[in-house]
Every structure is written in structure tokens, then in C-alpha cells.
Amino acid sequence: MTDAVLAVNAGSSSLKFGLYPRQGAALWTGQIEGLEAAGDTAFDNALQRLLHDCTQRGARLVAVAHRIVHGGDDFVAPCRLDAAALRRLRRLEPLAPLHQPHNLDGVAAFLQARPQLPQIGCFDTAFHATLPALERLLPIERTLAAQGLRRYGFHGLSYHYLAQTLPQHSARAGGRVLLAHLGNGASLCALQGGRSVATTMGFSALEGLMMGTRSGSLDPGVLLHLLRQGWSADALEDLLYRRSGLKGVSGLSADMRTLRASAEPAAAQAIALFTHRVLREAGALAALLGGLDAIAFTGGIGEHDARLRADVLTGLAHLGVRHDAAANHAATGDAVRPLHTADSAVEVWVVPTDEGRVAAQSAFDLLEPR
Numbered sequence: 001m002t003d004a005v006l007a008v009n010a011g012s013s014s015l016k017f018g019l020y021p022r023q024g025a026a027l028w029t030g031q032i033e034g035l036e037a038a039g040d041t042a043f044d045n046a047l048q049r050l051l052h053d054c055t056q057r058g059a060r061l062v063a064v065a066h067r068i069v070h071g072g073d074d075f076v077a078p079c080r081l082d083a084a085a086l087r088r089l090r091r092l093e094p095l096a097p098l099h100q101p102h103n104l105d106g107v108a109a110f111l112q113a114r115p116q117l118p119q120i121g122c123f124d125t126a127f128h129a130t131l132p133a134l135e136r137l138l139p140i141e142r143t144l145a146a147q148g149l150r151r152y153g154f155h156g157l158s159y160h161y162l163a164q165t166l167p168q169h170s171a172r173a174g175g176r177v178l179l180a181h182l183g184n185g186a187s188l189c190a191l192q193g194g195r196s197v198a199t200t201m202g203f204s205a206l207e208g209l210m211m212g213t214r215s216g217s218l219d220p221g222v223l224l225h226l227l228r229q230g231w232s233a234d235a236l237e238d239l240l241y242r243r244s245g246l247k248g249v250s251g252l253s254a255d256m257r258t259l260r261a262s263a264e265p266a267a268a269q270a271i272a273l274f275t276h277r278v279l280r281e282a283g284a285l286a287a288l289l290g291g292l293d294a295i296a297f298t299g300g301i302g303e304h305d306a307r308l309r310a311d312v313l314t315g316l317a318h319l320g321v322r323h324d325a326a327a328n329h330a331a332t333g334d335a336v337r338p339l340h341t342a343d344s345a346v347e348v349w350v351v352p353t354d355e356g357r358v359a360a361q362s363a364f365d366l367l368e369p370r
């Protein structure tokens with residue numbers, strides 16, 4: 001029987017899981033979608049089903065590796081979780097309300113059902129531990145930083161996977177690299193020497209790009225205005241996390257596929273704004289890097305939406321980015337694919353992400369150091 005780690009990724013709209021041996025392809029992967037519409041018990045039910053099915057796959061489960069979105073200041077490397085760690089991580093729930101509660105409910109359910117089985121936390125924020133001081137600092141009263149009010153960065157497991165995969169395909173991977181994780185949540189990350197040096201998400205899972213249901217960056221004056229009009233913190237949270245982004249602007253859906261298929265002008269405008277924001281932030285990170293050697297797209301939209309990629313790449317033509325339209329059209333998230341032309345100054349790649357692989361690998365490394 002093969003030793004395997006079950007990786008669990010409770011995202012904002014889906015529960016993804018995979019059963020990974022130490023090396024090689026996953027033995028089993030799956031995804032349960034549409035959980036945000038299905039209500040609170042949907043996550044619990046999905047986890048119970050997973051626990052049951054895992055025992056029937058012919059693998060010896062050595063650990064469960066959980067993607068946990070926020071590790072705060074204390075959790076900067078993968079570690080074994082117990083009830084005390086869980087209590088500390090619960091305090092970060094308000095900073096990622098679409099993820100952290102689901103992530104931690106998953107850990108709690110497994111701790112209860114299999115108390116002897118190691119539960120390993122793998123933190124999105126940890127990959128950004130290399131951010132320089134200026135990227136972490138918020139331009140507000142200095143004393144607030146001591147309370148943990150600083151920029152952290154997210155999508156770290158995905159960026160970790162890209163940072164370790166890209167060098168297998170590109171000699172430019174150690175240079176100035178722009179990574180775009182565009183899914184239901186979305187962010188950009190600037191890599192130099194394979195390390196995160198800047199990213200668009202900061203203190204919470206709200207900053208930066210417009211997302212499926214999240215606003216991304218917004219003039220803080222809008223929040224003050226709404227607060228003075230009597231909006232509560234809960235109402236603001238609901239607006240910013242659940243009723244904004246593609247869904248809020250289109251009035252139709254958070255799903256890019258639905259918006260692409262729609263003839264509604266508001267759907268087209270939501271996509272145009274999403275694209276505009278990606279381009280604006282890409283330009284900002286390219287400026288911080290002092291130019292680009294390579295770009296890589298990932299996430300549900302980044303891997304599948306050729307039109308989005310083409311529009312962003314065309315917008316970056318002033319940096320010498322040239323993409324092959326046919327290669328772009330043919331890239332559907334099935335494999336790592338180059339999109340650049342021979343005369344492009346910047347390489348362009350699609351890299352299907354595998355957050356579960358990174359989480360499982362971290363669990364093996366922690367439990368059975370090589």
C-alpha cells in the first residue's frame with residue numbers, strides 16, 4: 001500500500017482535494033463546486049463524504065495537508081495543527097471570511113474524526129515571507145503595524161507551485177517574473193530569483209485585483225462614506241466579499257464562463273473592468289521589477305480564458321510582449337504551454353496550478369524529512 005497525503009483546499013467557491021503519494025501524479029483528485037450557493041452545511045457534508053471515500057482508495061493515509069489562507073505573523077511555515085493552533089488561527093477569520101472559516105472547519109472535522117492522523121497546515125501567506133519591508137508596510141499611523149496591520153499576500157501555495165515548475169521549462173525563471181493567479185480569487189505576484197518581492201493582495205483577501213465576488217482595491221473614502229450612511233461592519237463585509245467584483249458589476253454572475261456567454265452590456269463591462277484592473281496592476285509590478293523576463297498565467301481564468309490573456313498581453317505590448325494567437329487559443333490548462341513568439345522580449349507561459357501538490361509535499365517533508 002502506498003503512503004499518501006490527502007490535500008484539502010477549501011476555496012471561496014469550491015472544495016478541491018487530492019490524494020498524493022510522495023512522488024508522481026495524484027492517485028485521486030476531485031472538486032466540489034457551487035458551495036457558496038449551497039449554504040453552510042454543504043462544506044460539512046462534503047468533508048464527511050471525503051473522509052469516508054479516502055479509506056477506500058488503497059492508500060495508507062499518513063496525513064491531511066490543509067491549505068490555510070491566512071497564517072498571520074506566527075504561521076510562516078507548514079506545521080502540525082492541534083486545537084491550540086486552531087484557536088490562534090480562528091482569530092484571523094475576519095481577514096479572509098470566505099476561506100479561513102472553511103479551512104479551519106476542515107481541520108477541526110479531521111482532528112475530531114481521526115485524532116491520531118497528523119493535520120498539517122500549509123499557509124498561503126508563507127510564500128510571501130520574503131516580501132521586502134516596503135511591500136509589507138501600510139501607509140498609515142506607524143503604531144498600528146505592531147497590531148499586525150500590514151500586508152501579507154495570498155495565493156502562496158499556487159505561487160510556490162509556479163515558482164518550482166517554471167524553471168523546468170524556462171531559463172528566464174530566475175529573472176523578473178510576473179505571476180497571475182486569476183481564479184475566483186485573483187492576485188498578481190512579482191518574483192525575483194524565484195522569491196516573492198511584491199504582490200497585489202495585502203492585509204486581507206480583498207486588496208488588489210477585482211475578483212469573482214470581491215471588490216479588490218477601492219478608495220477607502222467609499223467605506224467612510226458608507227459607514228457614515230449607517231452601514232454596519234457586517235453589511236460592508238457582505239458588500240466587499242460577496243456582492244462586488246464580476247458578480248456585483250455584472251449583476252449576473254461571478255463565473256467568467258457565464259459572463260462570456262452573456263449578451264448583457266453589464267456582463268461585458270464587468271469583464272472589461274476585470275481586464276483593466278489586471279493590466280493596471282501588471283504595469284505596477286512590472287515597474288517595481290524594472291521590466292519583465294517572463295509572465296505566467298494560472299487559476300481557473302488564467303488557465304482557460306484565452307481572450308482575457310490576449311487582452312492583457314496586448315496591453316503589455318509596450319514592454320515587448322508578443323504572443324502567438326494560435327498557441328494562446330490552444331492553451332486550455334491541460335499542460336504547461338509557452339505562448340510567446342520567437343521575437344517576444346518577454347516569455348509568456350500558462351502553468352496549470354497544483355496547490356494540493358505543494359501542500360502534500362510540505363506534509364511529507366515535515367513528517368519524513370529526506
Ligand SMILES: Nc1ncnc2c1ncn2[C@@H]1O[C@H](COP(=O)(O)OP(=O)(O)O)[C@@H](O)[C@H]1O
Nearest residue numbers: 011013183184185255256257299300301304305
Ligand atoms: N473555460 C473557462 N473559461 C473562462 N473561465 C473559466 C473557465 N473555466 C473556469 N473558469 C473560471 O475560473 C474561475 C474559478 O477559478 P478557480 O481557480 O477554480 O477558483 P477558486 O479556486 O477560487 O474556487 C471562475 O470564474 C470560472 O468561471
Ligand SMILES: CC(=O)OP(=O)(O)O
Nearest residue numbers: 011012154183184185
Ligand atoms: C486567497 C484567495 O482568494 O483564494 P481563492 O482564489 O482560492 O479564492
Ligand SMILES: [Mg+2]
Nearest residue numbers: 011183184185
Ligand atoms: Mg483557488
